[in-house]
Amino acid sequence: MKFTINRTAFIKELNNVSRAISSKTTIPILTGLKLVASEVGLTLTGSDADISIETILHADNPDNQLAVESMGAIVLPARFFSDIVKRLPEDNLTLAVTEGFQTEITSGNASFTINGLDANNYPHLPEIDGTDSITLAGNVFKELINQTVIAVSTQESRPILTGVHFTLSGNELMAVATDSHRLSQRRITLPESASTDHDVIIPGKSLVELSRMIGDDNPDVEMRLSENQVLFTIGDRLFYSRLLEGNYPDTSRLIPTESTTTVEFDAHALLSSIERASLLSHESRNNVVKLTLDPAGKTATIFGNSPDVGNVEEELAASGFEGESLEISFNPDYMKDALRSFGQTVIRIAFTSALRPFTLVPTEDQTNFIQLITPVRTF
Amino acid sequence: MKFTINRTAFIKELNNVSRAISSKTTIPILTGLKLVASEVGLTLTGSDADISIETILHADNPDNQLAVESMGAIVLPARFFSDIVKRLPEDNLTLAVTEGFQTEITSGNASFTINGLDANNYPHLPEIDGTDSITLAGNVFKELINQTVIAVSTQESRPILTGVHFTLSGNELMAVATDSHRLSQRRITLPESASTDHDVIIPGKSLVELSRMIGDDNPDVEMRLSENQVLFTIGDRLFYSRLLEGNYPDTSRLIPTESTTTVEFDAHALLSSIERASLLSHESRNNVVKLTLDPAGKTATIFGNSPDVGNVEEELAASGFEGESLEISFNPDYMKDALRSFGQTVIRIAFTSALRPFTLVPTEDQTNFIQLITPVRTF
Numbered sequence A, B: 001m002k003f004t005i006n007r008t009a010f011i012k013e014l015n016n017v018s019r020a021i022s023s024k025t026t027i028p029i030l031t032g033l034k035l036v037a038s039e040v041g042l043t044l045t046g047s048d049a050d051i052s053i054e055t056i057l058h059a060d061n062p063d064n065q066l067a068v069e070s071m072g073a074i075v076l077p078a079r080f081f082s083d084i085v086k087r088l089p090e091d092n093l094t095l096a097v098t099e100g101f102q103t104e105i106t107s108g109n110a111s112f113t114i115n116g117l118d119a120n121n122y123p124h125l126p127e128i129d130g131t132d133s134i135t136l137a138g139n140v141f142k143e144l145i146n147q148t149v150i151a152v153s154t155q156e157s158r159p160i161l162t163g164v165h166f167t168l169s170g171n172e173l174m175a176v177a178t179d180s181h182r183l184s185q186r187r188i189t190l191p192e193s194a195s196t197d198h199d200v201i202i203p204g205k206s207l208v209e210l211s212r213m214i215g216d217d218n219p220d221v222e223m224r225l226s227e228n229q230v231l232f233t234i235g236d237r238l239f240y241s242r243l244l245e246g247n248y249p250d251t252s253r254l255i256p257t258e259s260t261t262t263v264e265f266d267a268h269a270l271l272s273s274i275e276r277a278s279l280l281s282h283e284s285r286n287n288v289v290k291l292t293l294d295p296a297g298k299t300a301t302i303f304g305n306s307p308d309v310g311n312v313e314e315e316l317a318a319s320g321f322e323g324e325s326l327e328i329s330f331n332p333d334y335m336k337d338a339l340r341s342f343g344q345t346v347i348r349i350a351f352t353s354a355l356r357p358f359t360l361v362p363t364e365d366q367t368n369f370i371q372l373i374t375p376v377r378t379f
Helices: A007-018 A078-087 A138-151 A204-214 A267-281 A332-342 B007-018 B078-087 B138-151 B204-214 B267-281 B332-342
Strands: A002-006 A032-037 A041-047 A051-058 A067-070 A072-077 A092-097 A102-107 A110-115 A133-137 A163-169 A172-178 A182-189 A198-203 A220-225 A229-234 A237-242 A261-266 A289-294 A299-306 A310-316 A319-323 A326-330 A346-351 A358-362 A369-373 B002-006 B032-037 B041-047 B051-058 B067-070 B072-077 B092-097 B102-107 B110-115 B133-137 B163-169 B172-178 B182-189 B198-203 B220-225 B229-234 B237-242 B261-266 B289-294 B299-306 B310-316 B319-323 B326-330 B346-351 B358-362 B369-373
Touching (some): A002 A007, A007 A051, A007 A078, A007 A092, A032 A078, A078 A110, A078 B267, A138 A163, A138 A182, A138 A220, A163 A204, A182 A332, A198 A204, A204 A229, A267 A310, A267 B078, A267 B110, A326 A332, A332 A358, A332 A369, B007 B041, B051 B204, B072 B078, B072 B110, B078 B102, B138 B163, B138 B172, B138 B220, B138 B332, B163 B204, B198 B204, B198 B237, B261 B267, B267 B310, B267 B346, B326 B332, B332 B358
Antiparallel strands (some): A002 A067, A002 A092, A032 A072, A092 A102, A110 B310, A133 A220, A182 A369, A220 A229, A310 B110, A346 A358, A358 A369, B032 B041, B032 B072, B051 B237, B229 B237, B261 B346, B289 B299, B299 B310, B358 B369
């Protein structure tokens, strides 16, 4: 195996594949990066058993300046190989497997010899044979991920809640996540219906990495499901993730359909106020802020308190008051995550009582995106 | 005590004074920031007992928008107060001490009440009564600091070596640091002679903070010495540091005056090569790279090796070869620190033997700046 390649193009794909490679894996060969040189080009593969990423640098893409002198495959220590490639002196590098699995990497006057591993021992990637796929614009899919993963549980005690629940039915894609204290639900109408309905749970961690790989160029993202794996295809990059097994709880009944008090805020301004109030609540044992609403007097006030340090009080700019007056306490960090997910918009918050979950929706689209937060009892 | 001030101007000085404040101090009041409102302006003080910083926001500077309504002093929890000030909603803030040491901070609709401490219990800053001072351009002083602190010891076993040794004699200022494995010496000729000679050791940690406070505007830095303290004045900012007590070792005899092999490198290119070689040495137990010089053949080659991972070899671009051939091993991290301190220049390295310290000097000024590195015996 021997090839020469442009270092910049190579590093870009090396960085993408490295997202899947963990140094903490219990399977030694997975700390490595797999390289396969063929007539088509150079294929890079990385995996941590949960996520696998494969990408190809095509021989016919002039940017890659790829010349494969002899075909073959090798697995190289990923972190270390990546450090070397990034520090090489010239625009191109040559990689050659010499004796056994010894690999020589040369660029300009610098010549590294490192010990590789037999690529035949590298695990095979899952086979996704399903022909059913949906395609979404990268920006839309990234937004959906970022709006839902915030509510994913970080506790391993209920593993199913560490994933986002995706249901595909007709031309509707719904994503829901909850850690049992808050919930985020996002619905997207697809241009075409899928031929089969699907109901899967994708690990939150996989979605975060996928979202990073989608990047800012708004590429199309194709999603293809099998029994226990999902494959996302972004151009020449394949992103595999295992699915979580089990039944996701029925979340539809958690979302209240009625309310007794509603109020509207600018999401960004409310976020700033909550951030101020949380400075105090973070110094306190029970990290809670209090909101009082007086629709008659059209006032909304936020309070934060720490017995050791002091307290904060701020009257909020609010509008659209309806219903009864209310005093409610909640974890400001859940509110901050929720508000950040809305971006620059006006939101409506609807309350039922001081002890029942309340909902946040953007006023401009009140059905496709909803955040729910459970209050904290303080009396 | 009550005043209103422009938040941007206030935050700038708050950040400067906060450099001296540590949350790890054993003296509780030193976790606080001292504020004194007077006719002249608002004085901020922070200290960790080793370093103290005092700065004044003048009432007559229109940028400060400072209005002192009533004079007084208070000590407020520094980190927490700083977080509050940075998150306030409006351009200005008002601070008022109300009952006892309770302090109200208001800006727009937000109102914080926090518990302060009696400013009378805050330690007094040292008195520097010496009239003898020298003044240097900020950029020159920053360069001197950054070139010498790299060689300061980080081990507390010989506390004296954690400082930089400054000697002031006539119009010559000399700074030397060594951790006993390497040494850095920088000499500056002053425009005027000081009236008294001085010989002091300033903690490396203080100099690093001072260097950051000097910033990039190249302000004049005045240095004033007393028995056990040094005071640096930068505009309206006072920076105090304690001095280290004891006798600094005589370093002048460590610097060799003769050599058997010399060679010249571009500092930046050599740094890149050493960085590559150290990728391997860092994976090895004894972190050493090997340099071979053959003045007859005009070749210089660097080697790095790790039994587990592999090896690297690179022929270096060098010139000005003189003397005998040589093979020498050294810690690449010391070499990297030294090379970075030279910036973009050509350096000359002079060797005596494989076991004696070697020196690095910029070819354009071979007397005022010298770095010395002790090699490692590998046989």
